[in-house]
Amino acid sequence: MPEHDPAIPPDPGPVPAAVPRPARYVFLLLDRFTLVSFSAAIEPLRLANRIAGRPLYDWRLVGEGGAFARCSNGARIMLDGGLEDGNRGDTVLVCGGLDIARATSRPVLAWLRREARRGARIGALCTGAWVLAEAGLLAGRRCTIHWENQDAFAEEFPDATLIRTVFVEDGNRLTAAGGTAAIDLMLRQIARDHGEALAGRVADQMIHTAIRSEEDHQRQSVPVRLGARHPRLAQVVARMEANIEEPLSPARLAQDAGLSPRQLERLFARYLGRSPKRHYMALRLERAQNLLLQTEMSVIEIALACGFASTAHFSKCYRAQYGKTPYRKRDG
Template identity: 35%
Template sequence: MQTQVAKPLRYGILLLPHAAMADLALITEVLSRANQLAEKKLYEFLLLSPSGDAMPLTNGIKAPVDLPLSYAPKLDGLFVIADEIAGDVDVDELSKTIHAQATEKLQLIGIGCGSYWLARAGLLNGYRSTIHWQEINRFTEEFPEVIVSSNLYEIDRNRMSCAGGASTLDFMMVLVGQQQGHDFAAQLSELFSMERIRPGNERQRIPLATRIGASQPKLTEAVSLMEANIEEPLTTDDIAYYVGISRRQLERLFKQHLSAVPSKYYLELRLKRARQLLQQTSKSIVQIGLACGFSSGPHFSSSYRNHFGITPREERSSRNTGKNASE
């Protein structure tokens, strides 16, 4: 009786506008190295784009692809790689094409901001998912049906997501380990000189944590409270109370490590959030001001101008001008 040879797993790698070269390189390199280590073809992959045209990456290089997504053969899994959530993507067509591929066994994997586009296609409702830390707030706001985390990566049944960058390598090792065994993944990680494979429940490092490390948990907790309360700002006394230190101690921590008093740091957080909303959403200026904790339009406008040197209206106008020029 002839032994049936297992077919290689076939992955599509869908590049959306300005996908990160690093993510593409890590995914393809891990799959290729796995084939070399096994001395047989465990994986095959196809590079795809929505239209079949070469796709511009974050570094300016245009990556040629094998096929448009609509022409892809049946896949075992589909990586969706994106580095921004403001790209020119036909979401209806993307949704239709992915749904045509989707089966109960098909793995859908968002890398970087790829999970945002999977959510836009209605494919993450009821699943745990993550995204790059810069977009977590918007991701949470836009998709209340998605269970959003700030972890490095999430694996929830056949829906997977990864924050991108260095965490892509950790995720790929875990994915291969699930399919080929942990010993195989350990050998593969040695080829990449990995000291360890980080678990998915390890949280993404936010800039503050990167700057001060774990040595100031009270300060990190205070900033986390601020980030979670943008629309209805807490007072400095409230933050000190919830963190469990005196107001004077809190002010000392901010001055020593962030060179600002808590109220000024909080205001800058809210203004940066407002700028992000002005640049990336179509919400009105009044709505954005209220969403960022400003009680009136004039207060929002003057605070914004004092910090950035232009008014919210000028910010919105410059964004639209730049968008029209690129078109």
């Protein structure tokens, strides 16, 4: 056996494969953000690390001021830093909540635009999509937002394509509707990064037995929400909800459902305890209240968007429903 030549270093053997760096998520916590959406997004990442036995993901919590962020429930979360420059491969998730228009500050908008230019994926949870749209990052993009904010969002940002599902991915833009929808969005990311098996184990740890897809809707079906499973009633109410700006007459609704006006009246009286006209009015006023509280639209603009021909008629109906005129409601 030939002796080893001391001038030649010994063979070190196979070079171990480099361990990939953890993917980093940057959570931008806005004032009065919704804690459940933030938790639903960060916990799948923690569990993926635990199950894999190594750091697949890391994260950083940032916000304006860099000290702490206040949740909608009053709790405070300590931050890792302020609005400093991130890394090119980061995924930024904007965590929104209450009073999103007021929480959308100029420094936040400037930081998001800067991060987008740096190549970061940009996403939003709950009402955070409002901030992305305000920053111009959803123009021409598909997106979603919490159902309570959809009417106002559609009015304020017509250049974004609103999809009323639990989450939406459009290229490097991610949006989740709020609540537990963030779990489904993050499970999609984990499955894409590390396989369906790991995502399934994370879901099991969270007792999340039904993983929703991008096609699943946010709200319960009309029959479930009404507490009545009559198919024609559900059909009529769905038509009402889809025609708020230009309300349909009871005769037209009845005709489209294959009913007579009298049959329609009896159907509403039996299952909802009120007439079709009163139910339709309640839907229109509910949308008006959302627009009143969540947008800067004028009262006349809101009246027209909800099918009222004049502010006087709108104000009278609104006061009858809510005990205040729309002007006083907006003033607090």
